[in-house]
Amino acid sequence: MRINTGWLRDYLASDCQEQELLDAFMTVGLEVEEEFHLAESLAPIRIGFIREKKPLGDTGALYECQVEIEKGKLITIVCASSHPVETGWGVPVAVSGTKLPSGALIGEGKFKGVSSQGMLCLDGELGLIARSTGLQVFKDEAMLGASLPSVSPIQESLVEVSVLPNRPDCLGMIGVAREVAAVLDMQLKYPSARELNSQSGKGDAVTVEIVDESLCSRYACQVFDGVQVRTSPHWLQSRLQTAGLRPINNVVDITNFVMLEWGQPLHAFDFDSLTGNKIEVRRIRNGEKLKLLDEAEVDATHEPLVIADAEKPIALAGIMGGWNSQTTTESKRILLEAACFDPVCIRTSARKLRIGTDSSYRFERGTDPNGMLSGAFNRAAELLQDAELSAASPASAVTDSYPSIKQSTQFTLSAARISKILGTDISGEQIKDCLTKLEMTADDDLTISVPTWRVDVNNEVVLAEDVARLLRYDSIDMKPMMATTTKGRVSETDGLRNSVAGFLTSNGFLECRTPPLTTEQIALSFSQWPGDAIQVQNPISKEMTTLRQSLVGSLIEVAERNARRGASSFRFFEVDRTFRQNNEIDERWMLGSVLGGPVNDSAWIASEKEIDFLRAKGLVENLLSHLNVDGCTFASDTPAHGYRGEEFAVISQGEHRIGALGRIDLDALGIKDRARVPLYGFELDLSTLITVKSPPGMFKGLARTQVIARDISFVVPSDLHYAEIEASLEKAFAAAVENLETEPRKDAGADFVLQPELESVICVDTFSGESVGEGAMSLTIRMLFRDALHTLTSGEAQQLMDYVVKQLQAEYGVVQR
Structure with a gap:
């Protein structure tokens, strides 16, 4: 909301310093986004003298002016005929490239083939309240080229404020002035207005029927006759312009002015275009259509609330008027209305129809059916009867339908x-x-x-x-809080999220935060859990309509944006909720991640390897180990849309499915691969991880004996899964321990027994080629084992390895190399 302090002073009973007034905004609680001291902001505006003026075209709507902005320098400016200018006048000029306090940038443009190099500025366009005719005119040639504030003292400021959603009363100048007056200990000065129902008029009152009182709590209207629709006076136009609104005609300008003044939207219908002496506030009916002021057409698809006459809809309630009932220069009788609509109803209709107006903005936040509505309606009625504005007269009594009065x-x-x-x-x-x-x-x-x-x-x-x-x-003096300290506690879910974030960030990942809404295509991708997508009724945009079922889709978009800016390494993760519809809404905490690019970002060797499926799998295994989730398996399965089938695995722990890992198929998603490297994504269900993770491990003392490492190399069929080999090795080693023949030792008692334990199994090398044959692969496996109390002899270690090899040969027919 843009506020001119000169206009704001109209509602303060006494005067104050400009800086004191500006400081009051912060105390009121309004968020000041920008503040323009016009005496400084208008310094680039120069006084230029019109040396020549001639019509441009045959309509007489435009003029071509030669304007001298400094001694001997003329520029061409095309101006409209809405405000008269004369040769010899000195006027404020903004040359091409000047930025006005309103945010408008003056550019060079062409009109009917003539290049315009600037703009002749009205007071309202400069953010000023109109002085005299709305265009400042100077006759003294000594002012040529002078800065406007140097020859015309300016005491006003232009303040851009953000009004909090819970304070709709501050969406009007009177509401802001009320708060400022209270802070500065001043009296609020209300504008003059008639009393409601004080003038009844000669005609019959318009009948008003509110079909659903929950959607419209109050509706007031009155007919005015003898309306003279014309251009508004300059004082009114300038106030609208300082607020960013475009003057249209005096009737429309009055309703907009009062809306800015009171925060209560109003509307004026051409009464002669209405059928019957009746107004209905109702939902639009099947088969009905309404053409709006912006020429868009509304039907009954979303069932919006409308204002209707005896036969048809004439306006979209609280949002926009209808095309056929608008006030034009031919209008002689108008129907002035003021109403209070349900905020939820107006917001729902505005979002579904994708229409946003100053009126809907105020109704969505809530308007007051009492003081604000009555004050705005009576103020507009008085202005319509003003001889300078419209000189209208009441043609009916006021109809005020207010079924249930709202109490304080x-x-x-x-x-x-x-x-x-x-x-x-x-x-x-x-x-x-x-x-x-x-x-x-x-x-x-x-x-x-x-x-x-x-x-x-x-x-x-x-x-x-x-x-x-x-x-x-x-x-208010600051004092320390007097309270009893309590013992804090981190929930299990929070602890798991923190542990996940700590591990991944220490491995070079960046944590992201993406919106829960996404496109329908991305929402249906990547999810490995059953459930339907959830569509929102009021999406924030036409693309973001669906609640995400997976975090990977959003992270793909993050990677794609980084790739457009030259990134070559991608390591992103997010911990947040996903949503799906089963019998009820299924909302669960998930970990999603996308990775790709060099294994080592800082490597200078050109041949440094890139992340592949196995490296991504290793990272996930390390993460699960860090979280004390043991016994996880990776099995191939039918991938969800978005993954490639040849590089995809479902991650399980026992009977629990805890996640999925796979290479992302950007072609299937219709996304151009700007990354130029394979991208992999994985997702883990944190709620399931909590139930399957092991308790924290107990401390174990350091081993007294040295670990023994033995490598074995053998040839296996290439279609044999490594997980099966590792499981067989562990099983064979356990059997070998049971059959181990202990070698004699000095001072060993009769109860001497060896209990070696297999600590780890590591695949240290793989090889395939002609020497091992087609369909086969050579593996080198390193087994690390030890007895916690006694050192194994070389013969005992060899017994164990020989037994393991024999078991593998018997089970899979492997050939030792």
């Missing part, structure tokens, strides 16, 4: 409670004084009646914050 909320406060909340002593008088400045009423017992425009006040803590704001936070 009441809270009973105590000075002790507010003091405890704020951490300092606050008296009852201070509380009463602060809240009455915000137009709340307070009894002697501190029973506070909160106006209905304050939709954010739902408990006493909000009122305590109001008191703190008006007393100024910096005036």
